[in-house]
Amino acid sequence: MKKIGIVMGSDSDLPIVQKATDTLKALEIPFEVHVYSAHRTPDQAREFARSARANGFGAIIAAAGMAAHLAGAIAANTTLPVIGIPCKSSVFDGMDALLSTVQMPTGIPVATVAVNGGANAALLCAQILAVEDAALAQRLDAKREADAAAVLAKDAGIAERL
Ligand code: RP5
Numbered sequence: 758m759k760k761i762g763i764v765m766g767s768d769s770d771l772p773i774v775q776k777a778t779d780t781l782k783a784l785e786i787p788f789e790v791h792v793y794s795a796h797r798t799p800d801q802a803r804e805f806a807r808s809a810r811a812n813g814f815g816a817i818i819a820a821a822g823m824a825a826h827l828a829g830a831i832a833a834n835t836t837l838p839v840i841g842i843p844c845k846s847s848v849f850d851g852m853d854a855l856l857s858t859v860q861m862p863t864g865i866p867v868a869t870v871a872v873n874g875g876a877n878a879a880l881l882c883a884q885i886l887a888v889e890d891a892a893l894a895q896r897l898d899a900k901r902e903a904d905a906a907a908v909l910a911k912d913a914g915i916a917e918r919l
Contacts, residue, residue, distance in 0.1 A: 758890060759815025761788040761882045764805060764831060766821035768792050770844045774820050776875030777842070784883050784896050789814075795821070795830040802827065806834035816882045819867075820875070822846030825854035828867045838885055840878045841867040 761781055765774050774790065781788045793802040809817060817835065819828035820842035828841030841858035845851030851872035859869040870877040880897075887894040 758787060758893070759886060760813050761786055761879070761886075762805065762809055762814040762817040762837075763788055763790045764793050764802065764817065764819045764827060765790075766792075766794045766796075766825065766827045766844075767846075769846060770820045770822060773842060773844050773873050773875045774818075776873075777818055777820075777879040780876045780879035781882070784879075784893065784900070786879075786883055786886065786893070793827070795826040796824075799830070802830055803834050806831040809835050809837055816840065816885050818842060818878045818882060820844055820878075821858070822851070822854045823857075825857040828858050828869070829861055829865065832861065832865050832867050838882075839867050840881050841869040842875055842878045843869065843872045845872050 763774060763777060765771065778788060778790065791805060793805055795802055814837060816838040817831055818840045819831045821827035822844035823846055825843055828839055832839040843851055843854035843858045847853055855872050858867060861867045868881060870881065883893060883897055887897055
């Protein structure tokens, strides 16, 4: 199976990235994590992206806050799918990172999830890999069923809480 590359702009983004790594672990998807910044370590971020396909990655998650150019900078250097996680790490509540991540120019797409949406970033990667992986698709189906069952259990218990 292809690996998922995870890059975060700072280790202060780790709590959000951890939601992605937890999800990937639960789905038995291998991943590799790095702290590379589009601004502070642009050479390392660029090299990671340029070599990612040859290094066995199937998609890349890029998490960053503030002027969040990391996902776009990664996407500029690979044609692998790039999923951007805008992180809430400033006075603008993540809106700065959301716009910086999602507003990509035509030709260089970044699939952007919600602010702090680490779990969905991982699920999107899983769904991309599952196009060619029936066993992973089955694990995703099972997760959907378990998630639905959890909601229905809440439905069954909600009246008692009122
Ligand atoms: C961004 O700046 C990082 O992704 C992080 O969300 C934010 C703050 O970084 P630190 O100052 O905590 O390293 O580049």
